[in-house]
Amino acid sequence: MNIVIQKFGGTSVATEESRNYVIQKIIDIKLKGKMPVVVVSAMGRKGDPYATDTLLQITNTMDLHECLREKDLLMSCGEIISAVVLVTTLLQKGYKAMAFTGGQAGIITDEQFGQAHVLEVNSQTLQKVINEGFIPIVSGFQGISKNGNITTLGRGGSDTTAALLGEALKAESIEIYTDVDGIMTTDPRIYPKAQRIHCLSYNEVFQMADNGARVIHPRAVQIARRANIPLYIKNTFNDSKGTCILHCPVSPIPLVTAIAYRSQRVQISIIDEKVEDEIFFALLAKEGVSIDIINIFPERKVFTIDEECLPLVFALLEKQKINFSYIKDCCKITMIGEGMTGVPGVMAKILRCLKNEHVEILQTADSLMTIACLIYNKDLSRAIKVLHQEFQL
Numbered sequence: 001m002n003i004v005i006q007k008f009g010g011t012s013v014a015t016e017e018s019r020n021y022v023i024q025k026i027i028d029i030k031l032k033g034k035m036p037v038v039v040v041s042a043m044g045r046k047g048d049p050y051a052t053d054t055l056l057q058i059t060n061t062m063d064l065h066e067c068l069r070e071k072d073l074l075m076s077c078g079e080i081i082s083a084v085v086l087v088t089t090l091l092q093k094g095y096k097a098m099a100f101t102g103g104q105a106g107i108i109t110d111e112q113f114g115q116a117h118v119l120e121v122n123s124q125t126l127q128k129v130i131n132e133g134f135i136p137i138v139s140g141f142q143g144i145s146k147n148g149n150i151t152t153l154g155r156g157g158s159d160t161t162a163a164l165l166g167e168a169l170k171a172e173s174i175e176i177y178t179d180v181d182g183i184m185t186t187d188p189r190i191y192p193k194a195q196r197i198h199c200l201s202y203n204e205v206f207q208m209a210d211n212g213a214r215v216i217h218p219r220a221v222q223i224a225r226r227a228n229i230p231l232y233i234k235n236t237f238n239d240s241k242g243t244c245i246l247h248c249p250v251s252p253i254p255l256v257t258a259i260a261y262r263s264q265r266v267q268i269s270i271i272d273e274k275v276e277d278e279i280f281f282a283l284l285a286k287e288g289v290s291i292d293i294i295n296i297f298p299e300r301k302v303f304t305i306d307e308e309c310l311p312l313v314f315a316l317l318e319k320q321k322i323n324f325s326y327i328k329d330c331c332k333i334t335m336i337g338e339g340m341t342g343v344p345g346v347m348a349k350i351l352r353c354l355k356n357e358h359v360e361i362l363q364t365a366d367s368l369m370t371i372a373c374l375i376y377n378k379d380l381s382r383a384i385k386v387l388h389q390e391f392q393l
């Protein structure tokens with residue numbers, strides 16, 4: 001039977017009303033003659049009784065820092081509560097459903113509590129109950145170690161659970177339900193005319209996540225990509241077609257599919273010939289400073305860091321008596337599209353657009369499918385607007 005994985009996020013399972021929408025989505029799959037396998041997140045958001053952030057607060061006040069095993073045990077409860085509540089509602093409506101912890105669903109992990117790695121997925125139990133006509137409701141974000149300890153997979157881990165079950169059960173698709181219509185061409189808070197992306201590639205989604213867009217958890221995309229299963233991002237609360245993520249989505253492939261941005265960037269320039277590159281960058285690494293848009297020339301080096309790291313970097317530069325300058329209040333804006341690979345003229349277009357809009361470019365970087373520009377924060381929304389229009393997103 002064709003299996004469809006449906007994962008519902010915190011806002012989708014938060015209230016009785018929202019859970020009725022969830023149930024409708026599950027029933028829709030059954031009506032199509034397919035078999036839903038459901039994965040749930042913990043209910044609601046920070047402040048709601050059983051939300052992950054709320055449980056996290058409990059563990060903080062209880063000083064469970066040293067008891068990582070116990071902390072995971074507690075953190076796993078949010079998803080278990082969601083699963084049980086959803087099952088009882090389905091049963092009341094006359095559907096056969098069964099709740100599972102991650103471990104009961106066959107997700108076996110190592111014992112890196114809070115950030116466990118999945119070692120294997122044994123899907124026999126789920127397969128058996130599916131064959132018996134039950135709808136399995138699986139608690140996301142968790143597994144069990146070979147020693148029988150409950151573990152969690154890291155924040156946002158329910159997406160990973162969904163992708164893993166999709167792979168193990170050879171699902172025809174994985175649907176990730178949330179409270180937005182899909183992945184947008186850019187952040188609608190910055191540019192309200194942002195559009196839903198109908199289709200894009202796994203690689204483009206990675207680039208979006210990496211460049212600051214809040215999309216699906218990259219680990220889930222990685223798993224769906226290796227299993228070659230289409231991934232849909234959909235809205236629980238309406239019938240929007242959502243966004244479909246595949247290997248080769250549409251043809252002709254657009255030059256640019258999305259514009260992502262990362263704010264709070266600081267550009268650091270080092271003009272000091274006595275600095276030994278390899279030693280200097282090793283020092284930054286030792287401090288745990290992640291750097292970006294890195295350009296090294298014989299007489300200077302330029303790179304960007306997150307504003308948060310600025311005090312650390314200042315201290316380091318001063319201690320080493322290195323001459324430097326910096327520019328604060330920057331953001332990195334990234335054009336992403338598999339269609340730009342090998343196509344001449346994309347950078348020329350971007351430069352023309354930004355020049356016309358009087359947006360100053362402080363630095364650029366590119367890869368096969370991205371072009372990024374460092375600009376001032378104050379220019380962000382104008383830059384996104386003109387580029388969005390130029391590339392007809």
Ligand code: ASP
Pocket residue numbers: 009010041042052053078140141154155156157158159
């Ligand atoms: N509830 C977990 C979190 O908030 C897992 C998830 O929702 O994906 O991170």
Ligand code: MG
Pocket residue numbers: 009010041156157158159
């Ligand atoms: Mg989530």
